[in-house]
Amino acid sequence: MSKRHDPDVLFKALADPSRRKLLDVLHANDGRTLSELCEHLEMTRQGVTQHLDLLAKANLVATVRQGREKLHFLNPVPLQEIYDRWIAKFERPRLKALSDLKRRLEKADD
DSSP, X not given: OOTTSOHHHHHHHHHSHHXXXXXXXXXXXXXXXXXXXXXXXXXXXXXXXXXXXXXXXXXXXXXXXETTEEEEEEOOHHXXXXXXIXXXXXXHHHHHHHHHHHHHHHHHHO
């Protein structure tokens, strides 16, 4: 991972189901206001704000001011970095095994 992304902060942010819900909501429709995000969680605006602050510290959410509103956007880059570092390397052998199996089965049909 790049030096500016702390994996501990990132995993802490992903550990909470409310924060994952916020990421899901932003994935479905990016650029939401705090009020729009609050509609999806049964907690106070202050609680949602605290979750968004932690997601921002993990670089998973970016904000942009638009007039009087602040819009929240999903930043998928840290998630891709997790995938590249910890998931993809375990997936390659599994995909190779499936490819080898497919080749063997196709030879057996000949």
